[in-house]
Amino acid sequence: MERSGYIKGRGAQHQVKNRFDTLAYEMRDDFLNFCAVEGEEAISSKTAFIDTFPKTIVNKVTSPDVGLEFSLNPYQGCEHGCVYCYARNSHEYWGYGAGLDFEQKILVKRNAVELLEQKLRSKSWKAAPIVLSGNTDCYQPVERRLEITRKLLQVFLKYKHPVGIITKNALVQRDVDILEELAKDNLVRVNLSITSLDEKTRQLLEPRTASIKKRLQTIEVLHSRGIPVSVMMAPIIPSINSHEILPLVKEIAERGACGVGYTVVRLNGAIGEVFSAWIRKAMPDRAEKVLHQIAECHKGNLNDSRFGTRMKGEGNIADQVAQQFALARKLYLKDKERPKLNCDLHQQYKDGQMKLF
Template sequence: MSKNEFIKGRGAQLNVSNKFEAQQHEFRDDFLNYCAAEGDEVQNNNTVLIDTFSKTIVNKVTSPDVGMEYSLNPYQGCEHGCIYCYARNSHEYWGYSAGLDFERKILVKRKAVELLEKKFRSRKWEAKPIILSGNTDCYQPIEKKLKITRQLLETFLKYKHPVGIITKNALLQRDMDILRELAEDDLVSVTLSVTSLSEETRRILEPRTASIKKRLETIEILSRANIPVNVMMAPIIPAINSHEIMPLAKEISERGALSLGYTIVRLNGAIAEIFTDWIKKTMPDRADKVLNQIKNIHGGNLNDSRFGTRMKGEGEFASQVAQQFKLARKKYFSDKERIKLNCKLHESFKDGQMKLF
């Protein structure tokens, strides 16, 4: 594949059809030839922000194998462009493609803080951990400018409410002042996604995320500040990062991480087409091997929606991965313990300040 055919700075290399749309479109060869002859871009690759005005902001998570009860996503779509991201399919509900649209059309929830305060002030609401980034990353690049996540964290602190954060962006370091205050009352835990120790692997899998060096540095900084930090190696992809489990576990443990979790890649919905197109362009020599091994993990399919097996897979490869993680945890994390977030303070701060009576 020539350099001209590859869209730099993006994960997906095409816009797949939206399954909810009655009409589909494609680029005709004569149009592509005309653009090439004139030196014009076939399509605009710039990121576009789209304001949305949701009526609620806290989502109840009903999936039994996700590990959270409530989530909050200030943004929909994610400029990080991780090729494997399960959240891509959610962009179709907004009328966009799970491919390039997911990375280029970012929906912004401008009233996120207002809605969160309304939730906290409700007499019916009882404090339970709310996870920022249950779907898309709350510290994706646009957060540097908009600071919605920072404002949300200030709100969690104001109401003394427990919050979890999942991210793969070192921009989180900007908010260390708030995180320290939250950590003093066991109101925060951070989960950093570290898929590989190889910067080359990171660059092709997750083109607009923080470098591996910055993520490892972030683990160390959080740990030194007594802010509990955990790591997810997600997803494990056969023949791409599956050989890195033990060295990655050792590295993050030495940096101060309290635990290590994982998921195995699954390519549900439109992601199967997006990933297949991508790997044949970026790794043509091992594309078939990777795709076939993914199928072997999920009963002969690239996708897997079965609760209980979809996250970890099944078969010989999945068993080997599970054994490696069991060994890694025993060797590098046996003397560490995850904290339990404090849900007892919020009731006294229902109005954003301490109740005296």
């Protein structure tokens, strides 16, 4: 079916008003008609990169559902453009919108490496896994040029500090030399996000991410180099990828993944508007069905902020998803386990070299 007015290469299909702004603007039809006649773009498709210099870089994670204590995000906003991304809402705190702004206005934390080194050298800091990135992808396209994530990994290696990585970009293979050294002391674990085995689904949901083929290849490369790699199938979206659980877990297990996790999609804050507008353009034939099934997982709402249930959902659909994952782990990952990261070495390396006395 033809997707009228669909913005190819972007997840969000429009700008979304920032809830903290008192003023808003809208595109009038006469302006859009003028742009069409003149052959001009009503909305710029270019990505802007904005340098920032925060005072801190390691964030304490207080949510009991996430499963990590500290995160570090070298970038705010993400050009990957995943339409379901929970991090979209956080862009509003920087004065931007959760829609196209999130994908087109990327804040670059230029002093991230220096701030991390200060943190790891601090006398009061006790080693605990720090995850790149709890919010936006540390291997999004601009990382190829800026190499901030690579430099951060070099700092983690220098100070023998445990680090986790969450990404859906095959660019992580570039840093396999550093990851291999970290893995020798059990200081790293990579979590690769794979939402679907279907490339057409990937292109719609995650328009600027690495292909499924490249991500599966990444599992093999990391596993072959002794780097622990798990997979996050997140989020599960009813009637879009919920039927792929068993074949996907089977595939990643055969490639060398040592574990799998998942979340059920929830559309909090502005994400509800972004996702609803997207699916009515991208999948008009099943849009209402999908939206109703998402709501069924969250007591009739698209959003859910309740600790304990918000990540997995509840009801018949959520129960079926949980049962499929339990079966998949039993069938394909029974004898595999995700190693616990080593927090014991860092104290000896606080000055960047091992203490001799």
